[in-house]
Amino acid sequence: MTDMRYMRPRSLKEALEMLGEHSPGAKLLAGGTDLIPLFRAARYSSESSLAGLGSAGGCKCGDCRIVPFPDVLVDVGGLDEIKGIRRSDGFLEVGAATVIADIASDPLLNEEVPILAAGAGSIGNPLIRNRATIGGNLASAAPCADTAPPLLALDAIVQLASPEGRRQIPIADYFLEYRTTSIRETEMITGLLIPIPSERSAGSFEKVRLRRSGAISVASVAVMLELDAATCLKARIALGSVAPIPLRAAAVERALEGRRIEGEVARACSRLVQQHISPIDDIRGSADYRRWVTEAVVARNILKSAGIEGTD
Amino acid sequence: MGRHSIAIGVNGQWMKAEVTALDTLLEVLRNRFGALDVKNGCGQGDCGVCTVLLDGVAVNSCLTLAVQADGREVTTLKGLGTPDDPHPLQESFLRHGAIQCGFCTSGMVLTAKALLDENPTPSREQIREGISGNLCRCTGYTKIVDAIEDVAGHPEGSGGRVR
Numbered sequence: 001m002t003d004m005r006y007m008r009p010r011s012l013k014e015a016l017e018m019l020g021e022h023s024p025g026a027k028l029l030a031g032g033t034d035l036i037p038l039f040r041a042a043r044y045s046s047e048s049s050l051a052g053l054g055s056a057g058g059c060k061c062g063d064c065r066i067v068p069f070p071d072v073l074v075d076v077g078g079l080d081e082i083k084g085i086r087r088s089d090g091f092l093e094v095g096a097a098t099v100i101a102d103i104a105s106d107p108l109l110n111e112e113v114p115i116l117a118a119g120a121g122s123i124g125n126p127l128i129r130n131r132a133t134i135g136g137n138l139a140s141a142a143p144c145a146d147t148a149p150p151l152l153a154l155d156a157i158v159q160l161a162s163p164e165g166r167r168q169i170p171i172a173d174y175f176l177e178y179r180t181t182s183i184r185e186t187e188m189i190t191g192l193l194i195p196i197p198s199e200r201s202a203g204s205f206e207k208v209r210l211r212r213s214g215a216i217s218v219a220s221v222a223v224m225l226e227l228d229a230a231t232c233l234k235a236r237i238a239l240g241s242v243a244p245i246p247l248r249a250a251a252v253e254r255a256l257e258g259r260r261i262e263g264e265v266a267r268a269c270s271r272l273v274q275q276h277i278s279p280i281d282d283i284r285g286s287a288d289y290r291r292w293v294t295e296a297v298v299a300r301n302i303l304k305s306a307g308i309e310g311t312d
Numbered sequence: 313m314g315r316h317s318i319a320i321g322v323n324g325q326w327m328k329a330e331v332t333a334l335d336t337l338l339e340v341l342r343n344r345f346g347a348l349d350v351k352n353g354c355g356q357g358d359c360g361v362c363t364v365l366l367d368g369v370a371v372n373s374c375l376t377l378a379v380q381a382d383g384r385e386v387t388t389l390k391g392l393g394t395p396d397d398p399h400p401l402q403e404s405f406l407r408h409g410a411i412q413c414g415f416c417t418s419g420m421v422l423t424a425k426a427l428l429d430e431n432p433t434p435s436r437e438q439i440r441e442g443i444s445g446n447l448c449r450c451t452g453y454t455k456i457v458d459a460i461e462d463v464a465g466h467p468e469g470s471g472g473r474v475r
Contacts, residue, residue, distance in 0.1 A: 005314040006333035125445025213444030
């Protein structure tokens with residue numbers, strides 16, 4: 001089984017020291033809604049059919065997401081320093097340990113970046129949202145992470161800290177490949193900086209799912225447009241669950257910029273989404289369906305962002 | 313195996329245990345503290361039968377490590393009321409027949425308690441959304457929503473009686 005130890009740092013500084021001291025055997029824990037079921041799966045498999053895989057436990061197939069146990073769990077979920085939502089200098093700052101329920105209901109976020117509140121509100125169910133954190137949603141880096149498309153569409157900046165210091169990276173450079181990010185071994189996410197969209201900006205988020213609660217997305221789309229009347233000055237189109245990572249559809253964005261948004265333009269530009277996506281067949285939908293629905297939902301949300309509804 | 317000494321306030325009474333980092337709050341409540349009113353269902357946050365209030369917030373105890381609850385207060389169904397002195401929600405569930413097999417009831421009532429604490433006058437739609445993490449496999453949702461709606465706006469349970 002495992003000798004995994006649990007540690008609860010009292011400050012960010014202490015958390016970083018623990019991370020530095022115990023890496024690579026340290027793993028960060030916040031809400032635990034993703035990690036704890038993995039421990040459970042690893043525990044049951046190491047007790048039964050996968051026994052003999054060594055003291056680390058866990059499955060080595062690389063496919064079934066069963067993780068080895070870390071030596072040390074560093075619980076950063078209670079650190080006030082990395083919790084909360086505030087406005088500062090044209091940015092919104094969201095602490096990594098802010099729970100998803102607070103993001104979904106926050107008045108400031110609902111006012112300034114409603115697509116992020118909507119993405120957060122679409123995660124899991126109310127009980128999950130009471131524990132899960134936005135930092136955890138990004139750190140687990142699932143292709144279906146529901147805060148990722150809004151954050152990509154908003155040009156968010158990921159704030160990272162390690163015992164060596166701090167750095168910031170644009171979220172567009174954060175997701176590298178399936179469940180792999182640019183976070184270094186002794187780094188942790190401390191928060192997100194979100195540029196407050198201009199008065200001329202509008203956005204839209206839609207999650208395609210098989211039921212209204214407790215659903216993992218079939219596909220998700222976040223759109224942000226900066227508009228001068230109906231002309232698109234700047235476009236951000238971001239997608240979840242249709243590629244190994246959440247990603248932006250740059251070809252759609254480029255095609256939209258400078259154009260006057262109307263139904264045919266939105267549909268034509270949305271076709272370009274196909275070159276960015278590589279969906280898979282799974283229990284929630286086929287790859288073919290995902291290709292079809294992503295294009296349709298991108299078009300619909302471009303129109304919705306531009307204030308043109310009911311035309312498609 | 314790494315051992316951790318923890319203390320958790322369960323319905324106002326501080327309970328101590330030696331646990332491993334892997335033990336969930338659900339396992340410790342049921343197997344160590346005898347809180348069998350907390351039910352064990354899917355074990356991964358889908359069904360909500362293991363719902364408890366952690367410092368007043370409704371959470372899945374299967375998705376919470378016992379060590380994470382160290383020093384914190386947990387409320388289980390029995391912490392809300394007793395047969396002699398039931399909570400208005402418990403009374404209302406009985407009155408409305410909002411219980412079929414009963415397996416979801418513990419979590420459902422606790423989620424409803426947290427919902428009403430946060431919003432004493434939810435709409436029917438807000439109640440449906442609020443309990444969407446608690447599955448009733450008997451699908452008796454109509455009566456459950458009725459029962460919660462009946463207490464809503466009457467947190468002391470003084471009004472809204474059916475009879």
